Amino acid sequence: MPVFPVEPLTAAAAQILVAAGTPVDIARSVAGWLAGADLAGHASHGLMRVPWYVQDIQTGQIRPAERPAITRETETTVVVDGHAGFGFLAAAAVTERVAAKAQRAGVAAGAVVRGNHIGRLGAWAELAAERGVVFWLTYGGPQYFNVVPFGGARGRLATNPMTFAAPAGGTDPMIVDFATSAVAAGKIWVARDKGHGVPAEWIVDKHGRPTTKTADYFKGGALRTAGGHKGYALSLMVELLSANLTATATDAQSPLGVFALGIDPNAFGAGPAYAAATRATFQRMRSTPPAEGFNEVQIPGDYERRSRATIQATGIAMPEPTWQAILDCATSLGLEARAIERLARGE
Amino acid sequence: MPLCTAAGLDAAVTRIFVAAGAPSDIAAKVAGWLVNSDLSGHTSHGVGFVPSYVESMRTGAVVPAERPQILAETATTLLLDGRCGFGLLAADLLVRTLADKARAIRLAMGGIVRANHIGRLGEWAELGAELGVLLFLTYGHEGRLVAPYGGAEGRFGTNPIAFGAPTGDGAPIALDIATSVVAGGKLRVAQDKGADIPAGWIIDRHGRPTTSLPAYHNGGALLPFGAHKGSGLALMSAILGTNLTGSMGHEPARGGVFALAIDPGAFIEADAFLRATRATLAHVRQTPPAEGFDRVRVAGDPEREARARLCDAGVEIPPGSWDAITRTAARLGLDAAALTRLATGA
Secondary structure, three states, X not given: OOEEXXXXXXXXXXXXXXXXXXXXXXXXXXXXXXXXXXHOOOHHHOHHHHHHHHHHHHHOOOOXXXXXEEEEEOOOEEEEEOOOOOHHHHHHHHHHHHHHHHHHHOEEEXXXXXXXXXXXXXXHHHHHHXXXXXXXXXXXXXXXXXXXXXXXXXXXXXXXXXXXEEOOOOOOOEEEEEOOXXXXXXXXHHHHXXXXXXXXXXXXXXXXXXXXXXXXXXXXXXXXXXOOHHHHHHHHHHHHHHHXXXXXXXXXXXXXXXXXXXXXXXXXXXXXXXXXXXXXXXHHHHOOOEXXXXXXXXXXXXHHHHHHHHHHHHOEXXXXXXXXXXXXXXXXXXXXXXXXXXXXXXX | OOEEXXXXXXXXXXXXXXXXXOOHHHHHHHHHHHHHHHHOOOHHHOHHHHHHHHHHHHHOOOOOOOOOEEEEEOOOEEEEEOOOOOHXXXXXXXXXXXXXXXXXXXXXXXXXXXXXXXXXXXXXXXXXXXXXXXXXXXXXXXXXXXXXXXXXXXXXXXXXXXXXXXXXXXXXXXXXXXXXXXXXXXXXXXXXXXXXXXXXXXXXOXXXXXXXXXXXXXXXXXXXXXXXXXXXXXXXXXXXXXXXXXXXXXXXXXXXXXXXXXXXXXXXXXXXXXXHHHHHHHXXXXXXXXXXXXXXXXXXXXXXXXXXXXXXXXXXOOHHHHHHXXXXXXXXXXXXXXXXXXXXXX
């Protein structure tokens, strides 16, 4: 499996996005966020997606030169129009704006419309935590329909994920980030490619029966929700907040929306006590005796922090077919594969 | 197993709370919320709580005459002190005030310290929806019931979450979920039946999955739902409910509540939200059901169906539960037979 140093690989990805018509500054930002997902240990949301984004540019789904703009604003609310550009830009804009407003007003909420895909959700929670605010972001809407409601036999929901950040003043924050489906669809693809079965909690066949055979998923099956009726209820909550409240639900081009909430840790006057209590909460978790099969109890966000430390040093490993797909994409845009390869290797 | 009328049960429970020292208006409200849980099909949060509420009043854990007070208030925020009274009173005041604020200025956030038990969380999700706002609420408490993901020991409570949203057609969504696989009450139900606990609910003191209730009681714990997902949500619920509100700095620290209210027109326009939400809920309700299901429901549907059925048919209180209630009443000097007549409308 080829391994690349982080910065050169990111620069190579940016060059491909530029060749597809993306302005240089936007291409660098987007490549940086994608590499951030690889560094966090979530390759599924990382640079392997470059060819997908290029395809989205070619079909007109993503307008690569568009930049987000604020279309409505009050002291505590903001609506960001992504203008069908890269969703990363709109997600960053709404996060920054909501964080700034929360620090002034105690609490603030934001929405993204016409946003496109916004990448790994945890990135926005991490950004908000850096700004020092408690943060909640949901992303979803009526598209894909690859998740079955509890008790149903057909997909009617998206994976409708959410992320939550709890900064703790001077120590690493907690970053929760999960899909309300049992797993992301990518895990079913991975299992199929490896010829593995999956736990029956993950998928149903076309009759709504739990199954362990990935083939059933691809023949009209669907993902199940996390924890049965619980993940189902949360999925609907995410859809209502992200798409219905923002009116993206009726936008055929871009039905997935973003809801973001920022809270000043001192909103109720508990600022220092909040930070101390939150550090104590983290300590209570980490000091829990581990269950069999675990070395330790972590808090959400620990895994990503460790991955970053490791991968920054070792570089980003990419399966050969994934790297080849990126090179093919570059070639199709008139770039020279060998030049991209040299750039990515930092030669 | 007495078949009680809703009004009769309300009157009987009110009488017990008054005898235990609650002012009559507070007694009537708390009775109403408990009875509504029974009517909603959630016996676990219904009048079965009467003996424990009366016991809490006796020990002073619940101070029945206390009313919630405002600790801090801005245009967008509200912090209440439940003063260790009935938490349901504080929750009711919080949701109503936040709904008013949100309707006026789009968004409002609040909390309760020294909240005590706030009853069935779905009650507050339904109330928010009825008042025309989206309402998100979490209840966090220090506890040792639920193990964090990967842990062998209980380190938090069931830290539940509720969410309600209006639809404009009288059939709103109202979800109410513990972040553990099941609420602690379900273990009690299994115990009463002498049944084994289903796999995936609990661990023993070594963190090993078990179906044995004795292993759970001997240092075991409940598991969070969906592994790391429920565990992360439980932490979110605790951090919002207790840490953000400063709950730990108030003696005694008895659980904290966080709530957020959003006007459906906060970003775009309210009608667009209501239309889209009716469409979303219709879309999922019309899903062809899986084997073993008669149809697909939305959170809040089972409770609405139960109320429609039980408001007319009456509520059957399990005999053990009713015996405990009448024994409690008798200790307070009430006539148990008269109370049963009152509750059954005889």
